[in-house]
Amino acid sequence: MKVFKEKAALTAYLSNNKNVGFVPTMGALHPGHISLISMSVAQGLTTVCSIFVNPAQFNDKNDLINYPRTIEKDLQLLEAAGCDVVFIPEVSEIYPPNTEMQQYDFGAIEKVMEGEHRPGHFNGMANVVERLFGIVKPQFAFFGEKDFQQLCVIKQLVKLLQLPITIVPGKIVRENDGLAMSSRNMLLTAEERKQAAGIYATLCLVKENKDVYNTEQLMQLAQNNFKHYPLINLEYIQFAYADDLAPLKHNHSNSAVMMFVAVRIGKVRLIDNMLIYG
Numbered sequence: 001m002k003v004f005k006e007k008a009a010l011t012a013y014l015s016n017n018k019n020v021g022f023v024p025t026m027g028a029l030h031p032g033h034i035s036l037i038s039m040s041v042a043q044g045l046t047t048v049c050s051i052f053v054n055p056a057q058f059n060d061k062n063d064l065i066n067y068p069r070t071i072e073k074d075l076q077l078l079e080a081a082g083c084d085v086v087f088i089p090e091v092s093e094i095y096p097p098n099t100e101m102q103q104y105d106f107g108a109i110e111k112v113m114e115g116e117h118r119p120g121h122f123n124g125m126a127n128v129v130e131r132l133f134g135i136v137k138p139q140f141a142f143f144g145e146k147d148f149q150q151l152c153v154i155k156q157l158v159k160l161l162q163l164p165i166t167i168v169p170g171k172i173v174r175e176n177d178g179l180a181m182s183s184r185n186m187l188l189t190a191e192e193r194k195q196a197a198g199i200y201a202t203l204c205l206v207k208e209n210k211d212v213y214n215t216e217q218l219m220q221l222a223q224n225n226f227k228h229y230p231l232i233n234l235e236y237i238q239f240a241y242a243d244d245l246a247p248l249k250h251n252h253s254n255s256a257v258m259m260f261v262a263v264r265i266g267k268v269r270l271i272d273n274m275l276i277y278g
């Protein structure tokens with residue numbers, strides 16, 4: 001496995017390779033990330049993983065400071081998963097002095113849910129992803145469905161910039177009790193970690209009752225269920241169409257509808273989602 005810190009050296013190394021699969025990450029890798037690496041490896045691609053905690057996408061300074069960094073372990077996991085190349089740039093390598101940040105217009109999808117609750121987050125995320133795509137020039141790029149809205153924004157970015165990159169989604173990987181794997185899970189205390197399972201339990205409860213109740217009743221059911229987990233502070237629950245993330249108004253048509261949840265548990269913010277109809 002080759003490790004690069006400089007973008008010019010990485011671009012030169014990959015320049016004649018038309019078979020590149022890219023998994024951008026912020027490190028603190030877990031089986032969710034590794035499943036994306038494995039998808040790329042299984043496709044026979046030269047698999048490149050970047051590890052870069054992108055300051056531009058953190059709207060909360062403490063979240064950036066506390067974001068877990070486990071680089072030695074990350075490298076071991078990547079090597080074991082068959083990753084070919086790792087890119088670990090410094091901030092100045094991605095954002096040299098006087099870098100102008102792009103302002104994108106992703107339309108309605110960036111104005112709901114995470115877009116509404118984390119101002120500037122998607123713009124900062126898209127800035128780094130565009131830069132990383134420009135350095136790695138992959139044919140395929142892999143993103144997890146836990147950050148489903150991010151996946152939608154990235155598809156939009158690729159369309160907007162007309163990049164010849166296929167975006168491949170990866171299924172959510174969960175712990176035994178259903179908690180979606182996230183780098184932030186390791187910041188939870190033991191009691192918080194226990195109660196965090198309530199997010200998945202609530203999504204499942206709603207799905208089990210999708211044919212019993214209408215959407216408003218399902219929303220009530222979810223809100224009531226969260227009361228069993230007093231450490232969970234609900235930020236939002238949203239039913240939205242899977243294709244454009246437009247909020248579901250009344251009852252669903254035949255389109256796929258997902259339920260999205262964002263919560264705070266102690267100092268940690270977690271998100272999850274599940275397909276409910278369709």
Ligand code: PAF
Binds near residue numbers: 025128129
């Ligand atoms: O999903 C993430 O870890 C980040 O948002 C990404 C895509 C690596 C960009 O910094």
